[in-house]
Every structure is written in C-alpha cells, then in structure tokens.
Amino acid sequence: MSFEEIISTLSDQFGNDSFSELENSTPKGISLKIEQLVEIMRFLHDTEGLYFDSLSCLSGLDNGPEANTMEVIYNLYSIPYNQHFTVKVTLERSSPKLPTVEPIWKTADWQEREAYDMYGIIFEGHPDLRRILLPADWEGFPLRKDYEHQEYYRGIKVEY
Amino acid sequence: MANEIQYIFDKDNLKKSEPGKFSTDQLKRDEMIINIGPQHPSTHGVLRLEVISNGEEIVDIAPHMGYLHRCFEKHAESLPYNQTLPFTDRMDYVAAMNNELAFAMGVERMLGIQNNIPKRVEYIRVLVAELNRLASHFIALGTFGMDIGAVSAFFWMIRDREHILRMLEWVSGARMLYNYIWVGGLYYDLPVGFEERCAQFITYLKPKLEELEQVLIQNKIFVERTANIGVLDPQLAINYGVTGPMLRGSGIKYDIRKADGYSVYPEIEFDVPVGKGEMGTIGDCWDRTSVRMQECYESVKIIEQCLTQLTGDHKRTRSFDPRAAVPKKIRPKAQELYVRAENPKGETGFYFRADGRSDIPFRCKARGASFMNLSVISALAKGSLVADLIAIFGSIDIVLGEVDR
Numbered sequence: 001m002s003f004e005e006i007i008s009t010l011s012d013q014f015g016n017d018s019f020s021e022l023e024n025s026t027p028k029g030i031s032l033k034i035e036q037l038v039e040i041m042r043f044l045h046d047t048e049g050l051y052f053d054s055l056s057c058l059s060g061l062d063n064g065p066e067a068n069t070m071e072v073i074y075n076l077y078s079i080p081y082n083q084h085f086t087v088k089v090t091l092e093r094s095s096p097k098l099p100t101v102e103p104i105w106k107t108a109d110w111q112e113r114e115a116y117d118m119y120g121i122i123f124e125g126h127p128d129l130r131r132i133l134l135p136a137d138w139e140g141f142p143l144r145k146d147y148e149h150q151e152y153y154r155g156i157k158v159e160y
Numbered sequence: 161m162a163n164e165i166q167y168i169f170d171k172d173n174l175k176k177s178e179p180g181k182f183s184t185d186q187l188k189r190d191e192m193i194i195n196i197g198p199q200h201p202s203t204h205g206v207l208r209l210e211v212i213s214n215g216e217e218i219v220d221i222a223p224h225m226g227y228l229h230r231c232f233e234k235h236a237e238s239l240p241y242n243q244t245l246p247f248t249d250r251m252d253y254v255a256a257m258n259n260e261l262a263f264a265m266g267v268e269r270m271l272g273i274q275n276n277i278p279k280r281v282e283y284i285r286v287l288v289a290e291l292n293r294l295a296s297h298f299i300a301l302g303t304f305g306m307d308i309g310a311v312s313a314f315f316w317m318i319r320d321r322e323h324i325l326r327m328l329e330w331v332s333g334a335r336m337l338y339n340y341i342w343v344g345g346l347y348y349d350l351p352v353g354f355e356e357r358c359a360q361f362i363t364y365l366k367p368k369l370e371e372l373e374q375v376l377i378q379n380k381i382f383v384e385r386t387a388n389i390g391v392l393d394p395q396l397a398i399n400y401g402v403t404g405p406m407l408r409g410s411g412i413k414y415d416i417r418k419a420d421g422y423s424v425y426p427e428i429e430f431d432v433p434v435g436k437g438e439m440g441t442i443g444d445c446w447d448r449t450s451v452r453m454q455e456c457y458e459s460v461k462i463i464e465q466c467l468t469q470l471t472g473d474h475k476r477t478r479s480f481d482p483r484a485a486v487p488k489k490i491r492p493k494a495q496e497l498y499v500r501a502e503n504p505k506g507e508t509g510f511y512f513r514a515d516g517r518s519d520i521p522f523r524c525k526a527r528g529a530s531f532m533n534l535s536v537i538s539a540l541a542k543g544s545l546v547a548d549l550i551a552i553f554g555s556i557d558i559v560l561g562e563v564d565r
Contacts, residue, residue, distance in 0.1 A: 024495035026269065053398050057498060059511045059525035075498045075511065079398060079414050086498070107401030110535045118233070128181070133226035133564055135177035142234055155168035 001049050001083060003028045009050065013043060022088060027075070029086025034098050037089055044076060044085065045104050052076035052085055055105040060115035064145040068093045070119060074101070091121065100126040118143040180210050181222035190214050194546070198227050202307050202550045205560030209537075209549075216545045221538040228564040236524035241267045241490045242343055244524065249337040251508075251526060252562040254299050257292040257328070258503045260341040261285055265422060266499030266510045267343045270492035276485045280474040281345055282424045284482075287358075287466040288331060288340065290459045294365075295324045296504035297452045297459075300557040304449060305376050307554035308385050313376040320368055323361055330354065343490060346482035355471050362460055362467075369456055377446075377453050386449060387440030390540050390552035394443065400539065401532035404506025405455060406556060409435040409448035416502035428465050430458045445555040452557070491519050505529040505557060526565050530558035 001009075010019065010030070018040070019032040032040055044052045057075040074087040089098055100123040102108045112123040113132040120141035123129060131138065139150045149158045182193055194211045197203040206227035212219040232251060236244045248263045249256035268274040302317030325335050330351055332340035340347045376382055392402070394410040407414060415432040417425045433454035435447030470476075494516030500509035506529030513523040533556050541549050 022496075024493070026495065026497040054401060054403075056401070056500065056507065057509050057511055057525065057527040059523065061513060061523045073496070073511065075509070079412065082419055084498075086496075105401070106396075106399045106539070107532055107535060110531065111401075130181075131226075133229045135226070136179055137176045142231070143237070154170075154173060156166060 001081065003085075006050060006083075006085065009047070010040070010043070014040060022086060025086050025088075027084030027086055029088060031088040031090065034089055034091070037087075038099050038101060038104075041074070041087065041101050041104055044087075049081070050078065051080060052078045052083075054079060055101070055107050055111070058108060058111035058115060060119040060121050060143070062093070062119055062144045065093070070096045070121060072098060072115065072121065096121040097124055098122075099124050102126055117141075120144070178208070178224055181224075182210060182212055182220065187212065188214075191219060196549075198224075202553065204303060204554075204558060207534075207558075207560055207563070209553075211546070211549070213546055216547070218541055218544055218546060218549060221541055221549075223534060223537060225534075225560070225563050228560045230565070232526055232565040233524060236521055236526075238520065240519040241521065244521075245342070246337065246339045248526075249339060250561060251528060251565055252296075252503060252505060252530065252559050253336055254559055255292045255296040255504045256336060256338050257285075257289045257341060258296075258501065259508060260338065261289050261423070262499060262501035262503070262508045263510055264341050264343050265501060266497060266512055267490060267492070269499060270495060270497050270512060270514060271343075271487060271490065273344055273485060273487065277344065278474075278480070278482075278485065279424070280470065280480060281482055281485075283466050283469050283474055284346060284350055285341055286423055286425065286428070287463060287470065288328060288338075290462045290466070291324050291328060291358075293504045294456055294459050294463075295321045295328075297456050298324075300452055300504070301372070301376065301449065301456075304554040304557070305382070308382070308551050310376055310379070310382060313372060316368070316372060320365060323364075327354070327358060327361065330357075342483070342486055344486040345484065349476065349480060349482050350470070352476075355467055358463065359467055362463060365460065369453075369460070373453055377450055383439045383446060386445035386551055386555070389440075389445045389548050390544065390555060391441045392443040392448075392536065392540055396539060397443075397536065400536040402506070402536050403532065404503065404529055405451045406448055406506065406533050408433065409451045410443035411435050411437075411447075416500060416507055420500070422501060428462050430461050433458065445551050448555045448557075489519065492516070500527070503529050505559065505562065506533055508562075528562040528565055530560075530562040531565075534558050534563055 018036050019030040022029045044050050054077050056077045059073045061071040063069045070091045070093050072089050076085040115121050117131045191214050196209040198206040198208045208224040210222040235247050248259040251259050298317040298321040302314040305313035329335050332338040392410045394412050397407050397410050411434050413432050413434050433451050435442050439446045492514040496513045498511045500507050508529050509527035511525040512521050515522045541552050
C-alpha cells in the first residue's frame with residue numbers, strides 16, 4: 001500500500017481533521033493528537049493491508065524552552081508488506097504526558113522507559129515506568145535542552 | 161587531586177541507585193530472589209539479572225542495565241556528524257564497521273549524496289562489513305559454546321577472529337574500533353595486496369567453518385543442551401521488536417539487506433537462512449545458533465563476490481580517491497530521517513533530526529538491536545530452569561555496549 005493509500009484509509013476511518021501529514025520526513029508519516037494516539041495506533045497495527053507489526057524505533061525529542069514543546073516519534077514498519085510509516089505526537093513541555101502503546105507493541109515497554117529516563121516524558125498506563133539506563137537516584141533528565149547536571153554524585157565530581 | 165575524596169561510601173548507596181524490582185515481601189512460599197551479575201562471565205558484560213526462582217524454576221526476571229552507558233545520544237547532540245562516527249564504533253564494539261555503515265548511510269541520505277558514492281567504495285564497505293559480521297558471529301558462537309560447556313570452540317573462534325581483526329587493522333589502523341567508513345567515502349583505499357590476502361583467508365576459513373559445524377553445532381551434547389529450549393514464538397518476537405538472527409531463528413525470512421537493499425547488496429547473491437526446527441522446535445536455542453552458523457557461510461559468499469568485483473570491474477586504479485565524495489561541510493537541510501541496517505545482532509537504526517542551521521544534529525537517537533533483543537528475555541525464560549537461562553541468554557547474543565549505548 002502506498003503512502004497516499006494509507007492516508008486515505010486513515011481519513012476514511014478517522015476523518016481528515018484527526019491528523020496532518022509530516023513535511024520533510026523520511027519515511028513519510030503523520031502527526032496526530034494525543035487523544036487519538038492509541039486508537040489510531042491500534043488501527044495501524046490491526047488493519048489488514050496496513051499491519052504495522054513492528055515498532056522499530058520510539059524516540060523522544062525536546063524542542064527546547066523557547067518552543068516549549070516535546071515530541072515523541074514512532075517509526076513503524078510492516079514486515080509482511082515491507083512498508084514504513086512515521087507517527088509523531090507533540091506534547092506540552094511543562095507536563096509531558098501521553099498514553100502508553102505498550103499493550104499494542106510489547107517492545108514499547110523498554111523504549112518508553114528509555115524516553116522517560118532521558119526526557120521525563122510520562123507514559124500513562126505503562127506497567128513499570130522506572131529509569132532504565134541511569135541510576136534510579138540520578139537528578140534531572142539529561143537529554144532535555146536546558147539540562148544541567150548535578151555537581152557531585154556521591155562525592156564524585158560529575159564535570160570532568 | 162590525589163587527596164580529594166573520590167567517592168563517599170554508604171552501605172545504602174546500591175539500594176538507592178539500583179533498587180531491585182522485586183521485594184522479599186511479595187514472594188510466595190518456596191520462592192527466592194537470585195541476582196545474576198553484574199560481574200558474571202555468562203552475562204557477557206555488565207548486566208544484572210534479578211531472578212525470582214522457585215527451586216530450579218524461573219518465575220520472573222527483571223534485567224537491570226546501564227552500567228556501560230556512555231551517553232551516545234548526548235555526545236551526538238554536541239558534535240558534528242563526522243565526529244560522532246567514532247562513537248558509533250563503541251556501541252556494538254564487536255561489529256564496529258556495521259554501525260559505521262548504518263550511520264554514514266543515514267547522513268549521506270540526509271545530504272542527498274547516496275548516489276554519488278563510487279561503486280568501489282560501496283564494495284569495500286560491504287566487504288569490511290561482512291568480515292566484521294563474521295568476527296561478530298564467531299564471538300557469538302564461541303562464547304555460546306563456552307556458556308554451556310564446550311570450551312574448545314571458543315579458542316578456535318577467537319583464533320579465526322584474530323585473522324579478521326588483523327586484516328581490518330591493516331585496512332584501518334585499529335583492531336576493533338575502526339573509524340574507517342566515512343560519510344561519503346572511506347578513510348583510505350584497501351592496502352596493496354589486501355585482496356589476495358583476503359582470498360587466502362577465505363580458502364583457509366572454509367574448512368574451519370565445516371569443522372566447527374561438525375564439532376559444535378551437530379554435536380550430540382550440544383544439540384541435547386539447546387534443542388527445544390527457549391522456544392521463541394515468531395509473533396511474540398515481532399511484538400517485542402526482536403530482529404536479526406534471533407527472529408530468523410523463529411522461522412521469519414526477514415533480512416534488511418534484502419528488504420531495503422541498501423549499498424550494493426541487491427547486486428550480490430546470497431540466501432537468508434531461517435530456523436527450520438531440525439533438531440527440535442522452530443525458534444529454539446539450536447535454531448538461533450544454527451542460523452548464525454549458516455550466515456557465516458553466506459558472509460563468505462558475499463566476501464568472495466566482493467573480491468571478484470574489487471579485482472575485476474572495480475579494480476584498483478591510480479586515480480581512485482576514496483575521499484572524492486566526502487563533503488567538506490556536512491550541513492543537511494531541515495528534515496527528519498530514520499535509517500536502518502542489518503547488523504550481526506539485528507536491526508541497527510538511527511533517527512536523525514536536523515534543523516538545517518547547524519553541522520550538529522538536533523537529535524540523534526540510536527536504536528540498538530541488542531537492547532530490543534534483550535527485552536524479550538523475561539517472556540522467553542519464564543518457566544524454564546535456571547541452568548537453561550544461561551543457554552537462552554547466550555543464544556540471544558547481546559553486546560552490552562549496544563544495550564546501554
């Protein structure tokens with residue numbers, strides 16, 4: 001199924017207003033609202049002909065304090081149909097929250113934990129949202145653009 | 161400086177920084193918590209597995225990682241693209257060439273120069289990447305054998321891997337972390353005489369591979385130890401984001417070299433081996449190991465075809481400059497791009513966001529194949545025996561550098 005066909009399938013199901021096409025994105029994709037995220041993701045995963053059975057990559061992203069937004073980007077891939085798709089949601093930077101997609105793709109479990117670890121994005125409904133790579137008592141979220149690391153960690157100077 | 165306090169010890173430090181997921185209060189009768197790692201040979205690095213066991217049976221597993229976290233993504237956001245390239249070597253450090261290839265491909269696609277790369281450069285890239293894939297599979301097969309008690313295969317594999325590392329050292333100057341594949345080209349052309357040496361090595365290697373297959377893979381003790389153990393259902397594997405030899409071991413014929421056809425792979429003939437359940441069930445530990453073994457033969461085929469091309473149609477010339485297409489300034493237009501490539505472990509991907517105003521990526525996310533493959537372990541090993549956990553874990557073939565990045 002080509003990208004245009006995926007878009008028309010989605011707009012038949014959810015209407016034109018529920019999403020907008022991404023510019024300058026490879027693979028092509030859509031940007032959508034948080035309220036419809038799980039619904040549309042489930043549709044993309046289950047529907048015959050789309051069947052995006054693998055969530056290749058889930059990335060958090062911080063646009064910085066001026067833009068005051070964060071993003072979560074989902075790179076989907078369908079193994080039987082060999083097609084790619086990108087889904088993006090934009091979040092408030094002050095309280096970055098969105099529902100989890102872990103019930104659809106189990107791989108989102110660890111990937112969402114990593115996004116939480118690095119950006120402090122809260123995935124609501126996640127079964128086990130803990131830090132995954134950093135120590136549990138680390139302060140702050142390192143990949144935020146305005147991050148400043150703590151001066152000492154257990155007497156070890158963090159600045160090198 | 162020497163007299164400064166370097167670390168303030170407190171006996172609760174570990175509990176604060178690495179608290180366990182399970183607590184002793186939730187345990188049922190006869191259950192106990194066992195910690196495997198972080199310092200344990202069979203965890204292949206620094207990984208802590210928190211296991212609830214009931215006698216010999218595993219009830220639940222929680223992996224704890226991050227001991228080797230080196231902030232790849234943070235570094236990438238503060239350095240130009242070409243200077244980030246050496247950091248990718250340190251992710252999957254037993255297959256550094258493959259990481260570089262994926263990263264370089266991504267930046268080339270962002271710049272739109274992916275079609276300007278000379279054919280000879282592409283063939284050399286595939287040649288070194290496949291040599292490195294062999295080296296990585298040798299580590300996987302050797303250490304897996306050692307995990308379950310077959311030590312001699314490990315020494316043989318390390319011996320043959322050393323040949324590859326020395327050849328790659330000859331090419332790039334470094335044993336493991338090469339920085340050889342550059343954005344738009346290569347560091348240098350192949351050294352004079354490399355093609356002949358590589359052909360000799362392939363002649364040497366072929367009987368060794370057969371020997372390994374007979375002694376390790378077809379060995380009755382090995383088969384008994386791995387067949388029907390850790391059976392991975394293909395649907396579950398895809399849902400958990402498992403890729404590479406592990407997914408192919410479950411019978412899914414999916415290889416990104418075929419699916420995407422990047423670099424010169426479409427011009428090269430090779431098969432994609434899948435697990436068939438010859439010794440037990442499809443998707444057991446034996447199938448995964450067998451797929452790696454078969455992939456070694458396929459890599460040898462690819463290397464031979466590359467050598468034919470590199471001594472034939474795209475042979476060495478005096479005027480050939482591997483840096484001809486290397487851009488002087490890497491400043492992609494504002495865009496986002498996800499690139500992926502088939503690593504020995506599975507799908508390695510990079511997600512880039514460029515803002516079009518600087519030489520530094522706005523965001524560079526690395527998708528580690530080992531990270532995703534490891535996430536399936538709690539589903540895979542639940543209900544098996546503690547001794548089988550080591551076999552299952554070894555057959556996943558992770559590199560902690562790529563798990564933690």
